Amino acid sequence: MSKKIQIAIIGTGCRGTFCFADIICKRDDIEIAALCDINPLRAKKAAEVMGINPPVFESVDEMVKNVKLDGVIITTPDATHHDIAMKAMSYNLNVLVDKPLATNVKDCKELIAEAEKRKLTLMIGFNLRHHEVLKRLKKIIDDGVLGKIFLIENREFYDGGKTYMSRWNRLFANTGGLWIHKGSHDFDVYNWLLDFPKILRVSSFAAVNSLNPQGIPFELEDGIEPGPSCEDCHYQDKCKDCFLMDPECRKLFNKETSAVDGYLRNRCMYLSDKDVHDNGIAIVEYENGIKASHMECFVSSKADRLYTVAGDRGTAEVSLEGRNITITPRWGGEIVSYHIPGGLHGHGGADPNLVDAFCKVMRGETLPNSTAYHGMLASAIGQAAEISAREHRMVEISELLD
Template identity: 30%
Template sequence: MKRREFIKTSAGAAIGASVLNNPVSASVSKATKRKLVLVGTGVRGTSFWGRNIVQNYGDITEFVGLCDINPGRLELAKEYMGVNCPVYTDFDKMIAETKPDLVVVTTVDATHHEYIIRAMELGVDVLTEKPLTTDEAKAQAIIDTEKKTGRKVIVGFNYRYGTLFSAIKEELAKKPIGEVTSVDFHWYLNTYHGADYFRRWHGERDKSGTLLVHKATHHFDLLNWLIDSDPVEVVAHGALEHYGKNNKFRGLNCRNCAYTDKCKFYWDIKKSERSYKLYVENEKYDGYIRDNCLWREDVDIYDKMAVQIKYANNVQVSYSLTTYSPYEGWRIAFNGKDGRLESWEDIPWRRQDKINQAELHAAEMNQGEDKNTRYDEIFIMNNFNPEYQMKKVVASRGGHGGGDARLQDKIFRDPNMPDPYKHAATSRDGVMSAIIGIAARKSIEEQRVVKIEELTTIKPHPTRNV
């Protein structure tokens, strides 16, 4: 296969006139700061939705309250975030006394619906961390409450805003491979990141809904957005064959374990000052153990998952999630009637291929580019032409491929900025991503094909323009 065309692009150029390179609106008034409250003061809440907002949007936003069931974490959250607002263990009292403009929900996944629904009932809009919720009944309750109250729910899907996924979206819009018929999407978690889910509350399905919901909701949302259609049916397989009870030894937790010399997954929480202060020093309030043994028998989620999804526009998807890979990365390919578009990130041998190709084609590629600049790649191939296009996208060094900052800019800095590729995610998007994982879990448990329309009143549409 020969390369026909080399296209060099920056992140901004790749997205054209989209949200990624729009100037910040000058209409935001510093005199009227948006009042925020945060419920759930763990790592994600206090950092991404806490300290980041204080540091980057403090001119236009203000935290007026923090809420958690753990009073120790609340005090630490104030210090870490750099705020001096009241703290609460009573959510209703916080809303009544602070009168916020927006509630930010970052609690345990299975409790998201409680705060989302109650906030809307009390007349406040909501921004929630993904996943929206963990089962179909809770999803329906959110749908019903949003309709009844007229309030709005935003779901914090940051991957959509990443430079590479945005560039893929732009390329697909040009239809270079004709009508898309199927997608292959495979995500690999390494033995550090993947294993860590099994130490935490995420390893228990009554709290996380399994990684098909907690983690894969990110991936399913990307599929829904890139395919631009709704899922109609799901069939899945999954098992717990590595973590949990699948080991000959287990300890109380990593701090109190007789097997630290033989366990390849031993994690010393004392080496992380923040984790130690946030969790270990506050265990006495709620009993949450952050460095739990990942071999404990309470673990009841899947560590390998494979999902087949059929969409309303007849696109078929093959998806997998592995939690104990030697590397962390992903591969995606869109198969069309006229060709194939594929991309990847952090696959070791592909990275080496890229280095070798850069050396092989040094003369051709030498356009004064920074040798330290890291690029991602999109390959576009035609079914009847051995030549191919390779598009280079400047890789962002920001969180989630640069998506974190762009998501927060859209929410806080300029909500009305142009959004031609519909990066902003609504509650419907939150439902339709979580519901794939919920359906997949149900398919595994009940060993059957699950129809999406069985689960909520949202009816799947061939296109997402609904």
């Protein structure tokens, strides 16, 4: 494929606009041929922000009838991924779905079957696979530096995750739960680092312990309720969690665009209706004996993913934010530390690497390194973790995958 790749972005929120569209606009081998969103005003605002002028459509059907495309990038709310990807593939379009692939295993299986039937690329946007720090960690593991791996953990502190409770992510119906929306990133990293061992079972504990009405961090005045949004809240100056959108984001999410679809992006994170967790721990057991632990905490004073990988020859400790890896040999010897430089934007340079990988796949230069099948495995762990937390039991992965 020597000509520019003609791509459409479906879903023009912040991820579709400020990640994918922004990166694509800086490349000369791919261009945005169309934007698609159920809120056409938001799509037009996204085009203005990017300084481009592609046609805007409200449906995939309408878009495909009017624009010749090579593929689409889907960055809509998670629960819509299945139907939109199935529709795009019905027109024989290649698809990149930003994680997760879908919110349950059944939908993942249908997507995989459709892509195989039509011989199409169905790639999943696991951008952490493209993070230079984790790529180095993968090489360290593959080179046998740590010996036989038996334990891996990630402790993710993500203060920005509190804003999930202000947005569509706060509802299970939209995400399948945050073990899928957020955790699928990390479950895929485990699978990938460990060369995809067979998953046996999953257990998890999760709850909302802070971002609820009882957690409001200031005293209310008589007769004055917080909210409904941070922009309109009487307590802006008192609330340390006040979530005011930056000027660029406000061009996409404001009263004008909200009037089209009724979507309010920054509800009070304490008073909003929600049925997902603000913290939790999930444990995965693999057939080869490896145990994986993932903690995610959205009430925090910092933002970092802190990985530990233990093998019978040594231990690796990783700070993704600090871009550091420290290797400690088991029986003494030199402790080795690496600092891996990288991009300052787009998840530490991972997002541009993801787009680059997609372009290479579209040009036929390589195969996807994050396949739809990998996406299904991550969603399966996430779905099992959601079931475990809600039903208070250990979940055999065979309940979902077999």
